[in-house]
Amino acid sequence: MFDPDLRWRLHPQVAVRPEPFGALLYHFGTRKLSFLKNRTIVEVVNALAGHPDARSACRAAGIDDAAQAPYLHALSVLVQSKMLVREETP
């Protein structure tokens, strides 16, 4: 379950490949591909581990709290597909 008030990070087996539209994510364990469809969400995903929670990672990427819903939804989808995991240690 995705909780935007917790700290998240990319799964260690996930690689990020920049593309003109955003990025491709590939999970070497599940062998699944995901697409990050704009550059802002790429910035958020790459910055997740450096923030205490997902909301502040969004804010750091310039996304106001009022505009976060689609980004938090995108992150929850990535959690479901195991692309993102909880960062346990602060």
Next chain:
Amino acid sequence: MTTMQPVPRLVDQFERGLDAPICLTWELTYACNLSCVHCLSSSGKRDPRELSTRQCKDIIDELERMQVFYVNIGGGEPTVRSDFWELVDYATAHHVGVKFSTNGVRITPEVAAKLAASDYVDVQISLDGATADVNDAVRGPGSFAMAMRALENLRDAGFSDAKISVVVTRHNVDQLDDFKALADGYGATLRITRLRPSGRGADVWDELHPTPAQQVQLYDWLVANGERVLTGDSFFHLSGLGEPGALAGLNLCGAGRVVCLIDPVGDVYACPFAIHDTFLAGNILSDNGFQNVWQNSQLFRELREPQSAGACGSCGHYDSCRGGCMAAKFFTGLPLDGPDPECVQGYGEPALAGERDKPKSSVDHSRTGSRKKPSGPIPLTLLTAPPKKFCNESPV
């Protein structure tokens, strides 16, 4: 930025091409122990110019730099290369996952155990009939038993989730449930793909491709079973048969945009089903590497331009199928900006009935002479170096 930009559909983003392919097929050798009648690469004899181990490793290094996350290795029969396992290990150690297609000839219990121990190797066993008679008519005598033995060895070794890859034909389309049951029995996943008139497939396509009624049957089966079956998105020409989105996957020809083929001599083609000079983008050895060919070849640049709907422009289903498969049109002698030969709206049949000039495959490694009944086990003496000339003997 506080608002989310409207997100273009993936299909529109892919149309312009990507910095590196998502789905890269690499045929390591044209040598094959079988001589399937529909072989898309007209394989059989080893090519004397086949890339060396060093050259293959250089390509893997480049794929790693480009972040090509996995390659689909095929052939020919890739496992007959004496350096096959060395190349698989090298790729996975360099963050390039491997899925390889095989007829099973070398999937012994020992090999199966080794494969079961790797996290980054996927195995796909080719099978074109759920029974030996249907399969062997296409793939050759003994090939059904060979595939079953491979699947048994993989299962017994604890290899999980092998793939069983089926090319759907007029003769096996009624066996789709049987294939699914067979796959389930081996703890495997079924993958079905479209028969293309590519390579030797051009010679048998008229007799083997599913009839219009069978296309509908196939579509219905996919809609009912699609979530548990892989297709390589190869049936997008059928998507006009139902609601948009009913058929899972990307309905777009990915040739040169998200897909391409590296052949055994380093030639790069727009797609695995398009081994012909018309779709040759360049050569890795003579054109300064794969990245240069992928990003800068004239052919790939053209394929990434918006394509004309041509004769299909007035069809209400164009947005579903986008005119179908480029290779299927090309090798049946139909114009590329017209309907697919298996167009589900029926526009393919009159086109096929008209005058057309079927291009001959410009790359053919078929063995000459007819198939022989094997008199005993096939000897497994591996060639350690490419032959000096095209050899007509068994590649294994």
